[in-house]
Amino acid sequence: AGRPHLRALNRISLTQRLTLMFVLAASSVLLGLGFVVAASVEQHFEDLDMEVLSGKMELTRQALLRVHSQQGLTEFTHQLAYSLVGHHGMEVMVIDADEAVIFATGHAGFDPALVIRQATQASNQPALWQLDAQTYRGLAARFPTAIADAAGQPLRVYVAVAADIGHHQAYMQSFLQTLWLFVAGAALLTGMLGWVAVHRGLAPLRAMRRQAQGVTAQQLSQRLPVNTIPRELAELAQSLNEMLARLEEAFQRLTEFSSDIAHELRTPVSNLLTQTQVTLSRARGADDYRQILESNAEEFERMARMISDMLLLAKSDHGLALLQRQELSLADEVRALFDYFDALAEEKNVTLRLLGDGTVSADRLMLRRALGNLLSNALRHADPASTVTVRVQMLERGVEISVANQGEPIAPEHLLRVFDRFFRVDPARQRSSEGTGLGLAITQSIVQAHGGRISAASNEGVTTFTMSLPDQLGSEHVAARVV
Incomplete structure (x- = not known):
C-alpha cells in the first residue's frame, strides 16, 4: 500500500x-x-x-x-x-x-x-x-x-x-485564531524563502549537471570545479573527477588498443592481399604457388597468434581466466623452457643459466607462457656471447623469479610502457621478427591473475624483469606496478 x-x-x-x-x-x-x-x-x-x-x-x-x-x-x-x-x-x-x-x-x-x-x-x-x-x-x-x-x-x-x-x-x-493565522502566514513565507534558499543552495549541483552533460566520448577531459563549490559537494565533485579521469584513461587505452589492433592486422592483411594480387597477375608454376601459399600460411599463423593473445588479454581484464593451480617446481619448469629455447640460444651464442629453486602454486601452462615470454624477450635482446640468467628466490609469503640479460638498456621513459599492448621500444624493427607485441602484456596479465606483480629495471647494460608470486591464492596481493 x-x-x-x-x-x-x-x-x-x-x-x-x-x-x-x-x-x-x-x-x-x-x-x-x-x-x-x-x-x-x-x-x-x-x-x-x-x-x-x-x-x-x-x-x-x-x-x-x-x-x-x-x-x-x-x-x-x-x-x-x-x-x-x-x-x-x-x-x-x-x-x-x-x-x-x-x-x-x-x-x-x-x-x-x-x-x-x-x-x-x-x-x-x-x-x-x-x-x-x-x-x-x-x-x-x-x-x-x-x-x-x-x-x-x-x-x-x-x-x-x-x-x-x-x-x-x-x-x-482570539489568541488561537491569531496563532493559526500567524502559523499559516509563517508557513507560506517560510516556503517562499526556503524555496529561494534551496534553489540558490543547489545552484552548484545544477552547474555540475550542465558540465556533466557536456562530457562525451570526445570530451572526457572536462572536470568539475572543486574550489568554487561547498565542501559537501566538493567531495562529490572530486569523486566524479576521479571517475572521469579513470574513464578517460580507460577510453584512451581502448582507443590506442583499437588503433594498434588495426595497425597490427593491417600489415599481414596487406601482405596477403599483395601476394595474392601478384600471384593472380599471371600464370605460375606449382612451385611458385606452393611458395606463396607457405608465405601466406605464415601470415595466417601470425594473425591467429595475435587473435589468441588478444582473447587471453580480454579474459584476463574481465577476470575470466580460470587457473588450474598445482604445486610446481620452478627449477623444473625453467629447465624445460631452457630445452625449448636451447636452439635459439645456441644460434645467438647466448648461455642460459639458472640460479636457485622454489615451489609455487600456479597454473602450469600459464606460468610457462609467462616465463617463456620473458625468456624469449631476453634472448631477442641479449648481446652475443652473453648470459641470460634466471634467478629463483623463496620469500616469506611467496617466490620471486627474475630474468636478466645483458644488452642495450631500455630508456627510463620506455620502462613505464614496456607492459603496454603492442608497445615496442624500437618501432623501426621488423615486425615479423618482433612477434605480436603482446608478450609482456600477456605476462603481466598472467602474473596479476595469480595475485602477483611484475616489474622491469634496466641499469648498466643489464635488463631485468622480476615476477613476484604469492604462495597461494588469497595471499597478500601487491598491486602490479612498473619500476
Missing part, C-alpha cells in the same frame, strides 16, 4: 522536498511555541482566578467562625452580600447541612448537590461549572460555624465561590 506513496515521493524534486521540510519544521516549531504560550496564559488566568477565589473563600471561613446564632448567620449573609458589591462575575453560594440554600448571589444558580459533592470529594480544588451559556471556575468547601447543633457539634455549612471565565475563554479563542 505504501509503494504508490513512495513512487509519488520519488517524483518530487529535491528543491520541493527541502522546501516542504523547511515549512514543516518551521510550522511545527511555531505551533509548539504557540501551544506553550497558550498553556502558560491559561495557567496564568487560572492562578489569578484562584488567588481571588481563595481570598474570598478565606474571608468567608473567617466570617463563619464568628457566627454564634441563627440571627448571626442572617447577618453574615447580609455582610457577605455587601462584600461582593463591585465584584462583577463573582458568584457565592452558601448551603446548610440540609442542602438548603442560605445565600446565593443573583447568578449563582449552581446545583446544590454538585457543590456538596465538590466540597466533599475535592475541597478547595478548582473545578469548571457550566451554568446556562456561562462557564465558571469555582471552589467549594465545608466550613464550621460557632453555632452548636443538637449534638453539641459545630454547625457546618457548604460554601461555593465561583468566577465567570467567559472573558478568559474569549481571549484564548
